[in-house]
Amino acid sequence: MTTLFTKPKPSTLHTLTVDPLAPYNRVYSLLYSLGILALLYHHCTTFLASPSFLPLPLLLADLVLAFMWGLGQPFRWRSVRRREFPDSLIDMVARKNLPALDVFICTADPHKEPPMSVVSTALSVMAFDYPTDRLSVYVSDDGGSEVTLFAFVEAAMFARYWLPFCRENGLKERSPEVYFSSSIGGNSDKMKLMYRAMKEKVEGALQRGYVTGNDLIATPKETEIFKKWKGFTCHDHPSIIQVLLESSKDTDITGNALPNLIYVSREKNINSPHHFKAGALNTLIRVSSVMTNAPVVLTLDCDMYSNDPQSPLRALCYLLDPAMASNLAYVQFPQHFQGLNKNDIYGGELKRQFRINSRGLDGFSGPDNMGSNCFFNRQALRGSHSSPLAPLGSHDESEPRACGSLRLDSVLKRAHEVASCNYEVGTKWGSTIGFRYGSLVEDFHTGYRLHCEGWKSIFCDPERPAFVGEAPKNLDDALGQIKRWCIGNLEVAISKHNPLTFGIRNASLPVGLCYAHYAYWGLWCIPLTIYAFLPPLALIYRKRLFPEVSDPWFYLYAYLFLAAYLTDLMDFLRSKGTIHRWWNDQRIWMARGLTSCLFGTIQFALNHVGISTPRFNVTSKVMEEEQSERYDKGMLDFGVASPFFMILGTSAVVNLSSFVMGIARAMRIEEVFNEMLVQLFLSGFVAANCLPIYEAMFLRKDGGKMPGNITLISILAAGFLHLIGCFMFII
Numbered sequence: 001m002t003t004l005f006t007k008p009k010p011s012t013l014h015t016l017t018v019d020p021l022a023p024y025n026r027v028y029s030l031l032y033s034l035g036i037l038a039l040l041y042h043h044c045t046t047f048l049a050s051p052s053f054l055p056l057p058l059l060l061a062d063l064v065l066a067f068m069w070g071l072g073q074p075f076r077w078r079s080v081r082r083r084e085f086p087d088s089l090i091d092m093v094a095r096k097n098l099p100a101l102d103v104f105i106c107t108a109d110p111h112k113e114p115p116m117s118v119v120s121t122a123l124s125v126m127a128f129d130y131p132t133d134r135l136s137v138y139v140s141d142d143g144g145s146e147v148t149l150f151a152f153v154e155a156a157m158f159a160r161y162w163l164p165f166c167r168e169n170g171l172k173e174r175s176p177e178v179y180f181s182s183s184i185g186g187n188s189d190k191m192k193l194m195y196r197a198m199k200e201k202v203e204g205a206l207q208r209g210y211v212t213g214n215d216l217i218a219t220p221k222e223t224e225i226f227k228k229w230k231g232f233t234c235h236d237h238p239s240i241i242q243v244l245l246e247s248s249k250d251t252d253i254t255g256n257a258l259p260n261l262i263y264v265s266r267e268k269n270i271n272s273p274h275h276f277k278a279g280a281l282n283t284l285i286r287v288s289s290v291m292t293n294a295p296v297v298l299t300l301d302c303d304m305y306s307n308d309p310q311s312p313l314r315a316l317c318y319l320l321d322p323a324m325a326s327n328l329a330y331v332q333f334p335q336h337f338q339g340l341n342k343n344d345i346y347g348g349e350l351k352r353q354f355r356i357n358s359r360g361l362d363g364f365s366g367p368d369n370m371g372s373n374c375f376f377n378r379q380a381l382r383g384s385h386s387s388p389l390a391p392l393g394s395h396d397e398s399e400p401r402a403c404g405s406l407r408l409d410s411v412l413k414r415a416h417e418v419a420s421c422n423y424e425v426g427t428k429w430g431s432t433i434g435f436r437y438g439s440l441v442e443d444f445h446t447g448y449r450l451h452c453e454g455w456k457s458i459f460c461d462p463e464r465p466a467f468v469g470e471a472p473k474n475l476d477d478a479l480g481q482i483k484r485w486c487i488g489n490l491e492v493a494i495s496k497h498n499p500l501t502f503g504i505r506n507a508s509l510p511v512g513l514c515y516a517h518y519a520y521w522g523l524w525c526i527p528l529t530i531y532a533f534l535p536p537l538a539l540i541y542r543k544r545l546f547p548e549v550s551d552p553w554f555y556l557y558a559y560l561f562l563a564a565y566l567t568d569l570m571d572f573l574r575s576k577g578t579i580h581r582w583w584n585d586q587r588i589w590m591a592r593g594l595t596s597c598l599f600g601t602i603q604f605a606l607n608h609v610g611i612s613t614p615r616f617n618v619t620s621k622v623m624e625e626e627q628s629e630r631y632d633k634g635m636l637d638f639g640v641a642s643p644f645f646m647i648l649g650t651s652a653v654v655n656l657s658s659f660v661m662g663i664a665r666a667m668r669i670e671e672v673f674n675e676m677l678v679q680l681f682l683s684g685f686v687a688a689n690c691l692p693i694y695e696a697m698f699l700r701k702d703g704g705k706m707p708g709n710i711t712l713i714s715i716l717a718a719g720f721l722h723l724i725g726c727f728m729f730i731i
């Protein structure tokens with residue numbers, strides 16, 4: 001028995017334990033790599049002895065699998081767990097000496113990201129257990145929506161009641177949306193009514209599409225701003241910055257100061273690139289540095305509400321530790337998701353990416369940046385490495401506190417200037433300052449570049465999830481999101497900052513490999529597509545591609561397959577997974593390979609030769625009721641005519657038909673079993689994974705069944721592949 005955590009000394013802010021299995025993982029890596037070398041040797045000899053080119057695609061597939069396996073190994077070499085002690089922090093630094101904190105919340109589309117849920121996220125962080133006079137919340141609205149601004153005008157008034165209510169009742173759930181939809185909470189009737197009324201008003205305006213005079217009981221100045229919304233589109237409008245609450249002036253109903261709340265919609269113009277979320281965050285960095293300039297910055301996606309009011313204190317256990325502060329760029333909390341169904345059919349939890357691998361990277365220079373839930377040291381975003389945060393307990397004069405009002409004309413004028421489209425022209429924003437441009441995964445890219453510049457990061461994963469948000473809950477969205485990530489990752493891989501060269505040189509060998517593992521994610525499509533089609537087609541025509549059971553090389557294949565799957569399962573179970581969830585996770589991995597990675601890689605190639613341009617398709621955070629019922633029942637949703645489903649359907653039909661034909665033949669001819677076991681097994685395994693696809697194609701009647709034309713196309717395509725197989729294997 002190993003005790004994971006030692007009892008901390010009173011002054012300890014945090015502890016670290018290395019995974020006791022780390023040494024075994026390293027030995028295992030070595031053994032498995034010998035297996036891979038033997039496999040490649042076997043491939044080469046069969047290839048040289050074979051008269052046809054058939055073994056070539058399999059060699060390619062296994063080379064890519066081996067490459068990806070190699071890149072992923074360092075994640076398992078020094079996995080660490082950390083624990084932090086916020087109470088010790090408070091003992092060491094008086095509350096009044098805590099650094100100021102600027103929170104950035106990004107939203108981009110009021111229809112996919114309902115303003116009320118953005119407001120709830122904002123209220124949940126305004127209610128942090130943190131001195132309100134040092135807390136500022138900035139909302140970036142890339143949707144340029146008057147309804148979103150209206151929702152925040154309302155939220156500013158609601159906050160006067162909500163913040164004291166959270167404090168007095170010691171709530172942990174400080175997102176009103178979540179709090180009122182759960183059954184907890186006693187004498188909350190008045191609050192609940194107030195919240196409902198606000199929600200109704202905002203949703204009414206959202207349906208209508210604009211705000212009317214009747215909606216507004218705001219100050220004349222706030223009413224004025226809505227008049228500006230004439231001829232606006234989200235792609236073309238001036239910058240709008242509105243200070244909705246100001247800490248030094250506005251108080252809640254008990255007389256306590258409220259945090260600053262500032263709405264920002266940066267200028268947009270169809271002719272200037274706006275760089276999606278990275279551009280929005282860089283605007284917020286500048287606007288906030290004009291207004292409050294806090295040394296610590298928290299970035300949040302609009303759906304990621306705070307689920308633990310103490311998380312800033314946890315992050316500060318690291319950011320204020322004098323032994324770390326000078327080169328610590330950020331403290332990353334994992335993303336957790338609400339309402340995942342029991343067996344997580346779409347692998348939305350992303351346990352490996354968000355939890356397991358992050359602990360692995362934390363053993364070296366720290367986790368990659370995951371966009372949301374990240375506390376930054378502002379210095380790291382300034383592109384300078386010189387001045388660390390104020391050491392623990394000392395009082396730094398350069399610390400922020402708006403001198404004068406945030407609403408001063410001079411302050412607002414400067415803020416509008418730095419939010420304009422042209423501000424970045426000819427500057428280093430996006431290249432060496434702030435969030436980095438050039439990739440659809442600005443988070444991954446920025447974290448990676450910071451690590452290459454010598455910064456460190458920390459993975460903070462407390463027992464109680466600190467932030468919880470929305471995962472895509474229909475299959476098309478889930479695959480589309482991963483497609484965007486694939487493209488963004490490839491953009492980093494094929495840049496001059498390639499992790500295998502630049503990364504290994506500037507960060508370190510293991511860190512460069514881990515980043516490359518993500519950067520080359522799209523490559524999964526090569527082995528997965530080859531394995532999905534070649535072995536089953538060859539099976540139909542009794543063409544053997546793998547060793548027979550009586551051949552000793554057969555055991556190498558068996559070992560490599562079983563060991564890879566079992567280690568994956570073990571990692572999954574050790575981080576609180578279940579067998580069911582693991583099964584769905586490996587299934588979605590195959591589906592992603594055939595869809596997200598394949599389409600992503602193709603689109604990336606097209607972008608590269610200038611045929612199309614990358615787009616950030618914001619994931620929808622709303623779902624129709626019927627769809628959501630199906631999701632809760634654990635039924636996969638194939639209800640839209642998505643090209644993703646054509647390829648999934650085709651591979652499902654090919655594997656089922658080949659499995660059936662193969663088994664039928666093996667029953668008639670005895671040696672087929674010995675000869676073709678590997679291919680029989682592969683087809684059977686894929687077909688077992690495809691069970692929900694067959695249901696969706698042939699059995700289901702509900703709205704989530706596969707559209708008839710997609711089913712038809714899949715069957716025709718499978719037939720066509722059979723024909724091609726016939727030419728390839730027989731003639």
Ligand SMILES: O=c1ccn([C@@H]2O[C@H](COP(=O)(O)OP(=O)(O)O[C@H]3O[C@H](CO)[C@@H](O)[C@H](O)[C@H]3O)[C@@H](O)[C@H]2O)c(=O)[nH]1
Pocket residue numbers: 106107108109113140142275276277280300301302303370371372440441442443481484485488616617618619620
């Ligand atoms: O032009 C844009 C596009 C998006 N967003 C915001 O970016 C966030 C993330 O968008 P979402 O559609 O939810 O994407 P996800 O795939 O769920 O996000 C993951 O991947 C993104 C990179 O692709 C990261 O930015 C996110 O932090 C990370 O959670 C949301 O708050 C959006 O409002 C903008 O502000 N401006």
Ligand SMILES: [Mn+2]
Pocket residue numbers: 301303470619
């Ligand atoms: Mn999201």
